[in-house]
Structure formats: C-alpha cells, structure tokens
Amino acid sequence: MNSGHADASALAFRYWDSQDPAEIPTYCAKCHSSAGFLDYLGADGSQAFVVDKAAPTDTVINCNTCHNPTTESLTTVKFPSGVELTGLGREAVCMTCHQGNASMVQVDEAIEKAGATDEDAVVGELGFINIHYYAAAVSRYGAQVKGGYQYPGKSYDVLFEHVSGVQVCQDCHDSHSLELKTESCVTCHPGANTVEGVRAIRMASSLTDYDGDGDVEEGLADEIAGLRDMLYTAIQAYAKEVAGTAIVYDKNAYPYFFIDTNDNGSVDEGEAAFPNKYASWTPRLEKAAFNFQVAMKDPGGYAHGGKYIIQLLYDSIESLNEKLATPVDLSKANRVDAGHFDGSAEAFRHWDAEGKVPNACVKCHTADGLPQFLAEGVNISMVPSNGLRCETCHNDLTTFSLYQVETVTFPSGAKLGFENSPNDNLCLNCHQGRESTVSVNRAIAGLEPDTPSDKLTFRNIHYFAAGATLFGSEAQGVYQYSGKEYVGKFEHIPNYQSCSDCHDAHKLTVEVGACRACHQVEDVTQIRLEDPKVDYDGDGDVNEGIKGEIDTLSELLYQAIRAYGKDVAGSPIAYSPTAYPYFFVDTNEDGVASPDEAIFPNRYVSWTPRLLQAAYNYQYAKKDPGGYVHNGKYILQVLYDSILDLSSKVQVNTANLKRP
Template structure:
C-alpha cells in the first residue's frame, strides 16, 4: 500500500478546519431538524462543478442577455454615449432608468424625467418586472388616445407605440395647397419598431387616415395570441412559431396568407400576405419618387440609415445631394407627398406588420397610392388592386 505523507503543519491546519466544518454542518442540520432557520447553510459535500449549482431564473436571464433588449452596444442604447447622457424624451424607451422615471416607478412624479439620464442603461429586468407596473391602467398615444393596458402590456405599449400619429401630419399640412411645395414642411418620422401602434390599427390612429375612408381596428387575432407575450418570448424576443401551428399549416409568419383575396393585383393566393404588403409598398415608393420629380419638381432619395431619411437628389442619379459634405434633407414637400411618405415609412417601421395588422397596412398603402394617382394621371382602377 502506498503511503501518503502529510506534513504535520498541514495536518494541524486541516484538522481544525474540517472539525469546524463538520461541527457547523451538524449544527445546521440539527437546527433544520428542530424547525429552526440556520444562520447560514453550507453546501452539501462535493465533489460538484459550478454548472451543477442551480441559479434561480438562469434560463430567463441567459435568454435576456442574448436579446436586443440587453445589447448595450447597439445603436438603440449607445447612440448617446459620446454626449454622455440621454435626453429625457428618448430615455423613456432607451434606458430602464428613464422608463421607471416616466411612470413614477422610482418614486418620482410620473412624466418625462426632469434631467437627462446617464448612458449605459438597457431594457433591464425592472423595466418589465417592477411591481409598480400593476398600477398602470392606460397608455397615452401620440394620436391622443388613452389605451387601457394591464401590467403585462404596459412596457410593450409604452415603447413600441411610435412617436408620431396621422393627426400630427394633418396639423402640419392643414390649409396648404395639395401639390405646392412648402419649405416649412419637413418629414414627420413615425420612429422605429412600431408594433404596438400598428396592432391597434384605425382605433389607434397612428397611420395617416384619409378622410372618408374606413380603417380596420385592433387586430385581435385568436384569443390565445391576443397579447405581445403570446407570440414573442419576453426574454429572448424570439417568435414562438409553434404557436402559429395551432391554427396555421406553416409556422413561419411570412408564409401565412390569412386572406382569400389578392391585394397586389397578382392574383397569387399561395404566397403569404406579407408579399402583398411588400409589393404595394414598393409600388407606393415608385409613385413617391415619380410624384417628387414630376409634380413637386425635385427628385427625392430615400436612405434608411440616416435621419431624416428622405433627401434631395436634384440630378436624379440615385444619390443624395451633398452640402458641406452632408446629405441635403428633402425640402420640396407638398401635403400630398408628405402624407403618403409618412404612411410608407410607418408601415416599413414595423417588420412584423404582416402579423400585427396586415389589413390596416394594406388599407394605408392603397389609400396613399390612390391619392397620388390623380396628379400622376395614373389609371388607378387599372392596377387591379384590392383594398
């Protein structure tokens, strides 16, 4: 038998420690056996590895950590890093601190933060799990609507509602000549990720809704998928395709038709309704460009990577004109052009609009194209589009 020699000094160190450990463990076990709560509890004897130690909610924390809501390096949260602080109006959705201040969840008076918020924040756990969310009963939209919500919807509805509404566009163009460029007009941006706004449809009034037209209201879908978290994992933000399979033959939303009508004039009912929306959006963009050149008199160029997105392209080469090294914002807006461009951008700002409210999107596209068709002398009925 091989002997293992332990130095006397080491043995004198180990034995008291082992004795203390055993004494404490037995003491803790005795306390638990007597129904007492131990002061602290040592882990059970090993061997064990770190991955075997359970961390409460670890699965959800890991999913959130991989999601866009936690990505502090993304433009959504790093845009203001050089400035060192986030403006109050932007902080509501781009910082957990700003969100809690806006709703008074930090003990402050509800409303926009009084001061800029430090950078570095994200959509953190408290943004969606703060107990105070249960006290929020309604969310105000830019259209003026106060929409009732529950605690599970409050966060989503606050930050995905858009920053503009059709009423804002109407106020800007009211009283102006339909087809006369007005240098006082500038593009009104609906902002980004507008799912909550599109979900509410005509009821929410976030798109520009033409007078005399009826619009689809909130897209209620089926009862099991009536809320944001019904389809989106609230931590990873991934779409639960298996939920779609409850009623549809395909789990991929872009392949789901959800209508027996063709809205883009193709007559193809085998493709998903997303394709109809994309086709009509492309057609509307073509009409916007044609109108800008022929009616407004100044060609227009769209660049989705820089604000205000629509720029002057006087020579029509497909590139924005530059002044002092910077692209020139489009400045020949007419009321008719601004309304249609707002709707086009509003629809494109929700990548999932084909799920959230496809018919509202198609109605806005149709009406915008119909409005532009007259000054362009287009036989709109001949396009065989359906509203």
C-alpha cells in the same frame, strides 16, 4: 489575512527580490507596493497620477494604502487608453489597479511604431502586448474605457449596470478578504451561494446562444469559455497558415504565447520559456491575441461585463476568419442579445458623444426611463444606459412582479390598453411610435396640398410601432386619409391577442410553433387566411402571404413617391431605411439613396402636404416589419390610399389594386 492584497509571499510582491537593484520599478510600483500606490496618488506630497520613483520590496497592500485622507478622497481613475472616469466613489481605489496595463490604444501605437501597414504581414518589431492581470474595470466599463481591442466599425457594450445596491466592487467583494459576498447574489440568483453557483448564473436578458453550442442554460462563464476556445482555435490556425509559425499559449508563463516547436497544438516541456517566445506577429494576430488575453486574465469577466468580453472574442474570431482556409464556424454563435438587452445597439449608443439622452427619448432608450415615466408622467434627460435592465419592467426583483399599467396614451391622444393582459401594456408604452394622423394634420394645416413649404419637415413614426398597428384606427398611428374608413384593433384568436402571447418577453422571438398549429406554414411570412382570396397588390398571386401583398404595395408607393417628388415637388427623392431623416435628394435620380446622398445636409426639403402624408405611411410600413401579422389589413388600406392619393397627380397604374 486570507487576501491576495496582503499575501507577502505572493509573486506579485516577491518578483523583484532577485533583481538588481532589488526594488520595484516605477511602471510596476503603483499596484505592487504600498509605497508605490501612495506615490501614484500623491499622498507622499509628489505629483498625483504618476509614480516618481522605484518602490522598496517587501511591502504589500496594507491598511494605510487605502485608509488615508488622500486615498479616501479619490474619485478619479485614469485608464491606459487615456480615458478618465470622474465622480466615482470608493470603487475608484480598486479600479486604479484593476484596469490593466494596456489597451487598444497601446496595441494601435505598437503597430504604428513598427511601421506595419499590412494586417497580415509578419513584423519583427512587434511583440505580444499584455493587458496584465485582473482588469475587472475593463470588463465592467467596456467600450467606455477601451480596454479590449475594439475593431473599427463595431459597436460595444458600455458600463454593465447591475441592480441597484449591487453596482460597485465593494458591493460584491469583501474589501479585505476579496471573497464574493454570495449572500447578495442569491436574492435574484437561486443557487448562487458559491463561486460555482455564481459561474452558473444566466438571466432572462441573456438567452442568446453566444458560443453556438446549442446550450442556452449554461452560465455566461461557460459561454465565454466556449468562445475563448474558438478564438484559440482561430489563433492557432492563423499563426500556422498566415504568420507561418505554429503558436501555443500558457497562462502561467510570460510572455504567454510561444512557438509550438513540434506543431502538436499543446505546450510541451521546454516550450513555455522566454527564449522560445512567439515572435511572428502580424497586426491582425496581435489584436486577436490581445483580446484572448483580456478574456483569460479577468476570471470574473462573465460577471463584471460578460457581454463586452463576448463581443471582443466574437470579433477577433471574425477577423481571423477572413484569412483562414477553413474558418471557425460562427454560423450558430451570436455576438449580441435581443434588442432590449443589446447594449451595443444604436438604440442605446446613439447619445454617447453627447453623454446625455434627451427627455423626449429617455422613456424607451434608457433603463430607468420607463419607471420614471410611470411614476411621474414625464421624463427628464438621463445618461445613456447599456440596454434595458430587470428593473425597467419589474418593480420587485424578489418576485419579479411587473409595473401595472391600465391604459397607455398614444401619440394621437387615444388611451388604449389590453384589458385581459395588462402586463402587455408595458410594451405599448414604447411600441406605439411617436407620430400619428393627428400630428401630421397639425403639421400640414393651412398649406396647399401640392406646394412645397419650408414649414414642413419629414415626420417620422419611429421604430417598431407594433402597438399602434395592432390597435388600428383606434390609435391612428398611420396617416388616415379623410373620408376613408379603417379597420380597428386586430382581434386574433383567444389566447393570442397581445404582445406576450406571440413573443417571448425576453428573447423577443416569435412563438412560431403556435402559429403553425392553425396556419400550417413553416414560414410565418406566408400566412394568409382569407376566403375568397383577394389579390390586393394586383400581381396575380393570391397564394402569397399578406407580407408579400404589403411588400408589393410598398414598392408601388415608393415608385409613386419618386414620381411625385420629381414631377410635382420639383426635386427627385430617394429613401434610406437606415440613415436619418430617411428621405434625401436623389442627386443622380437612380432611385437609391447612396452613401454620399444619405447624409443630413442632403436631406429632402421639398415637402408638400400630399408628399409628406404618403412618405409618412411608406416609412410606417417599413418600420413595423411585423405589420402583416399585427394588423395586415390596416397596413394594406393605408398603402392603397397613399398610392391612390398620389395617382391624382402622377401616373400610377391602380387598375388591378384592391383595398381591403
């Protein structure tokens, strides 16, 4: 049989023949012998999930290893990190061994045991910690199983969700020969009918230049190889400059890292020998070398969970760079994808601790939420996902056709859509915000305008409500003051009227080249087309872009909000763009929500209807950073009206302000 699992001559099964005694020790037996695997599962009547005794040599992974009642009922896998996955199918058998022998937990434990407190001090008690071979489950499950060294303060991708029907080991690999089932790849990946073809796969959700070499058409495998080479450069530089001993790597010789005795950067004869093993480990070098090995020892990592591997490599380089005289250049490299496909982003990782995304958030924060909403009109709670997938917007992965939506219901109740660009109505389902004039009015109904009420809490528009901005008064996404008139849908020039006319549907980047043809500016924030020019913000500059006008009015509104909070509501207020629920008690009255202030227990509670209206509009302007393009005059109108309304109660200089 042409299978690594059954190759009786392979080192994986023959290594212990010359040992004394000639047996496979308990810490290796699980995956290097049939008897050890069955012992681990308790199929021999022993305790499950532990190997009780050494296993005899001269066995392979045979039929009985996988085809017996105990193995066939396996649904749980325990990882070196201590994480336990349950509810699995037949892939649990594969993952029991393809998980590695170490994780970030063992790395941290070794550093702690060695008493190492200085990240950059050589510690004699440290030795290289090896992930071991073919830890495919680590790559695939990412942060969930903590197989790579995950740096504090960083967020990482979790389970790589492939398309339906191609999700587990046996879907992609023949269970016996272990060869790739490339026939299932070519449906979506033309040309991927060979291993090299699979290595060249690059989907629209991965259009980021991760290794910074300028090539976004190479396969993800080559992106990883590029970053891996960059990390090796950083490891060698750090070892020499900080640890004080030059280092080289040999993927075929244990323990893989050796002293570069002649300092030429290459492994020469006699260097890749155990007596010459590298011994000048610092905690920082230990972590980076571990991640380098993680990337090296899963040759299919690019398919199993390439973005997790990319993040590990990038972060390791970044860490080593802190101490290098000449850091490895990461200026053109990228750690994550565009927002929709950034599985490590807070937009997708926020609910990991709970293990469930509530129904109110599912539509836009899980891969399956939008299809469910389009089919049923409602959502139920779902488990967190690793960003959006192809199936989120495409209802057929052979033609990549899109779900068809004629109109979208906005929070105000308005039903709107792009008549000439129905595909972009998919975007409106999420880029519409979660509040509106209607919901704010409902909240403040019957309350005195300037009296704080415990019935009020901050109403948050949510993020990137570009669709509501573009449709203006038709959607009523901002708080529109009674008695005021507001512009409706922003009508741009033909062929540039909807989302995908201006944004790449996958990269999400703005097609700035098209903007420059008419606006003749390099920086789109400087766009301004008016005749005569009007100084809306009263700063005397009629040449700045509309964004500049919006920014100044936003600053004036914030000053008015602060004055009103202190003088009328009776409690100083400060804003944080990143901490929920965004407005907090300004305990030291410095106008800044410092880290100790921007916490939920210190949230602002002295809301009056008038203050809530203005704060809602301030947040709206902040959370649509492209509002100046989507419908700039609409944003200017609402900022002006908010300032004017507050000026009836606090002193605000509005003399030079102008409303569009």
